[in-house]
Amino acid sequence: MDIAQIPDVVAELTAMIPWKIIIPVMILELILLTVAIVDLVKRTETNGPKWLWLIIILGFNLVGPVVYFIIGRRPH
Amino acid sequence: MQWWTIFQKELLENWRSLKWVWVPIVFILLAIMDPITSYYTPVLLEQFGDLPEGAEINIPTPTPEQAFMSSISQYNLMGLLLILIMTMGLISGERKSGVTELILVKPVRYTNYITAKWASTLLLVLTSSFLGLLASWYYINILFGDLPFSHAMTGFLFHSVWYVLVITISVFLNTLFRVPGLVGFLSVTSVIVLSSINGIFKSQFEWLPPQIHLYIQTFLNSGTLPTDMWITTVLTILLSAILLMLSVFIFKKKELAS
Secondary structure, three states, rough: HHHHHHHHHHHHHHHHHOHHHHHHHHHHHHHHHHHHHHHHHHHOEEEEOOHHHHHHHHOOOOOOHHHHHHHEEOOO | OOOHHHHHHHHHHHOOOOOOHHHHHHHHHHHHHHHHHHHHHHHHHHHOOOOOOOOOOOOOOOOOOHHHHHHHHHHHHHHHOOOOOOOOOOOHHHHHHHHHHHOOOOOOHHHHHHHHHHHHHHHHHHHHHHHHHHHHHHHHHHHHOOHHHHHHHHHHHHHHHHHHHHHHHHHHHHHOOHHHHHHHHHHHHHHHHHOOOOHHHOOOOOHHHHHHHHHHHHHHHOOOHHHHHHHHHHHHHHHHHHHHHHHHHHHHHHHHHO
């Protein structure tokens, strides 16, 4: 493939992605992620080291924040 | 009214622990993931599947009813697991940490304490599952075709009956044991056992609670509510009521003893 063609291919692929369908899903996942991280940062103490929770929340889509909410938050 | 006060306290606590944020989001995602992936899998395979020349992919597109049913199956698996893990410390965790004692030194009636906790969890879970199935219905109408709104809502209502039982089982086990992990393990086990019993005896006794999913499917396909569905529903609600009363009874006995 010619290097000059790459932008065209990228544009073609982007046009194929059904944004109307995908964007709501992305927004919901983003909210979940943001809420989890804001909570993690504000919290003085968590169950287990904070940096580990950060990796879990960022590394595991959907599952990470949920696991954090269930077992990571330590009640004040 | 005392019950209302405790109920509001529970709602506030669920809000503070962010459950009112993440539980609805997770339920919506659970409900819409399956219809979306089943719609796009053939497209993705065709574009990026690296299939040999001339290979034919024949994945039949699900009907709107099947797609909606896939959301409900997702609820029945992941949703169920989520509810049971979320509620495993509902009462047992508070007893372990001593919060229960703090509440019960005041003249709080045990019945109010248990039922308010039960009701606040129910409200959270059913609202979330409603929002999820609403989103699923919306997506299905865009991707797969027409699914009557009334059908989706009827599916939601009957599925809720099953969730009521599941939450009641968890509350019941919460009053029996003090260790949240044990409660979680036993509640998952009891739901699996209940489903297995139903699998074995469904030809002899067709009104066990897990059977309700089959009737929801029948309803979605035919549009009529089978009589067996009503019997199953009544039995499930009855079983939940008995379990809830037993929970209060056991809790009273245990708290008075300790």
